[in-house]
């Protein structure tokens with residue numbers, strides 16, 4: 001079932017049809033905060049009032065022209081300016097294929113540099129999502145390069161990849177911040193652990209590696225057992241609550257989000273917005289196919 005949704009997530013025709021469907025907003029509202037910057041800023045302000053940080057994701061990936069990539073940069077520059085103007089505790093989270101990586105690595109690097117420069121000026125930060133393993137090396141290359149030049153970069157590492165321990169070792173050595181997640185793409189057994197139990201086990205190993213030796217890591221998961229284990233490890237090793245943060249996705253496990261904040265831990269919610277929602281939305285369905293039944297029920301209401 002997971003593979004089926006991930007296969008559908010790459011279907012261009014279905015994507016066009018769904019993203020322009022009149023019921024799109026009703027369908028996506030649980031996972032996508034809105035279509036405009038104004039809407040997502042209102043969500044961030046609410047999160048701020050609840051003591052929660054945000055990471056803004058202007059949805060989009062695998063752009064097909066460099067002008068589209070420049071458009072993505074412009075959208076994110078506007079987001080950084082608005083975050084600064086409203087003094088919101090928020091970062092931006094980008095995908096390198098949204099910044100033109102499929103078309104020109106040099107142009108993509110230049111776009112990420114320009115965003116990182118603005119983030120430094122405005123006192124924010126750029127988080128770089130990790131896409132499929134086709135992009136891992138190039139994403140890490142861009143992240144470490146721009147982190148070296150501007151600072152303020154946080155790069156995602158996926159616990160399902162067999163290579164991740166070595167990648168974290170390198171990022172820790174370079175002082176680059178990491179967001180640790182399980183991984184959301186369709187990967188073969190050669191590069192990724194096929195069994196969920198192995199992914200969870202590796203997540204624990206990587207979480208400890210980051211807490212012990214990393215720079216302000218973000219532990220991104222809705223898995224209560226892994227959150228408890230992170231808290232236990234931090235307490236036992238005298239790692240203060242200001243030395244790491246938890247991250248969760250907008251619309252997922254609100255109960256757990258509130259619990260983590262109430263317990264005194266830092267939480268950042270990843271908040272997607274925009275009209276290019278289809279691949280993101282399908283990955284959320286792939287993680288939990290039962291979501292389909294809830295969505296259909298809501299649509300029929």
Ligand SMILES: Cc1cc2nc3c(=O)[nH]c(=O)nc-3n(C[C@H](O)[C@H](O)[C@H](O)COP(=O)(O)OP(=O)(O)OC[C@H]3O[C@@H](n4cnc5c(N)ncnc54)[C@H](O)[C@@H]3O)c2cc1C
Nearest residue numbers: 129130156181182183184220221222247248249270284287
């Ligand atoms: C802040 C953040 C950023 C991320 N960035 C990336 C990235 O850059 N690259 C990448 O590959 N992946 C990314 N992910 C997605 C991640 O890889 C996982 O696919 C996703 O978080 C589900 O894994 P989990 O850790 O929550 O654990 P799971 O074991 O999958 O889930 C634990 C529990 O969380 C709840 N849950 C999880 N997913 C859903 C869902 N879709 N709908 C409803 N409930 C759900 C369920 O209650 C489930 O039992 C990100 C995740 C987060 C939280």
